Amino acid sequence: MRRVIAQGTFDILHPGHVHYLSDAASLGDELHVIIARGENVTHKPTPILDDRQRRDMVAALDVVDEAHLGHADDIFVPIEEIDPDVIVLGYDQHHDEAGIKATLDARGIDCEVTRATPREQRHDDELLSTGRIIDRIVERRC
Ligand SMILES: Cc1cc2nc3c(=O)[nH]c(=O)nc-3n(C[C@H](O)[C@H](O)[C@H](O)COP(=O)(O)O)c2cc1C
Ligand SMILES: Nc1ncnc2c1ncn2[C@@H]1O[C@H](COP(=O)(O)OP(=O)(O)OP(=O)(O)O)[C@@H](O)[C@H]1O
Numbered sequence: 001m002r003r004v005i006a007q008g009t010f011d012i013l014h015p016g017h018v019h020y021l022s023d024a025a026s027l028g029d030e031l032h033v034i035i036a037r038g039e040n041v042t043h044k045p046t047p048i049l050d051d052r053q054r055r056d057m058v059a060a061l062d063v064v065d066e067a068h069l070g071h072a073d074d075i076f077v078p079i080e081e082i083d084p085d086v087i088v089l090g091y092d093q094h095h096d097e098a099g100i101k102a103t104l105d106a107r108g109i110d111c112e113v114t115r116a117t118p119r120e121q122r123h124d125d126e127l128l129s130t131g132r133i134i135d136r137i138v139e140r141r142c
Pocket of ligand 2: 007009010017020044089090091116119120131
């Protein structure tokens with residue numbers, strides 16, 4: 001049984017998220033997704049949807065076996081609990097594969113780190129970014 005971890009904010013789901021999670025799921029037998037706590041999302045605006053709602057929507061996707069709320073202080077705690085064989089970073093995530101691998105090794109977690117592929121737009125108006133969906137909502141409804 002090869003366990004895979006994917007992670008992210010997943011605020012307002014779109015096909016890019018589904019692509020990432022399907023890509024991650026294809027690398028193993030069981031996909032676990034860690035949902036970033038809103039308080040830890042500091043590199044972009046605070047999520048619109050709260051932690052539990054984002055987790056519940058991800059958990060409802062077919063490719064996902066289990067969605068977990070992230071740890072508030074130590075991102076390696078859920079990894080220790082899940083004990084994965086591979087962690088799949090998103091194609092554009094700022095995390096550094098080598099840095100994560102070094103911490104995993106230091107904490108005695110034997111696990112690969114790899115990166116997912118991007119999903120390209122399939123039609124002109126398709127929105128593959130939560131930020132761009134929010135921009136369109138503001139443009140059309142405010
Ligand atoms: C391996 C890994 C584990 C993570 N675990 C947690 C966690 O337990 N709690 C949390 O709040 N964020 C965690 N994060 C951070 C977020 O999931 C996410 O990477 C970050 O907020 C960037 O989100 P975005 O790619 O959706 O923009 C983790 C990140 C990585 C790379
Ligand atoms: N078009 C896409 N193709 C592949 N993966 C994607 C795509 N969009 C998002 N992802 C992946 O989904 C995960 C969660 O992404 P995130 O919640 O940051 O969504 P986002 O749409 O990129 O958000 P924002 O627009 O606010 O930056 C990340 O690993 C990201 O790489």
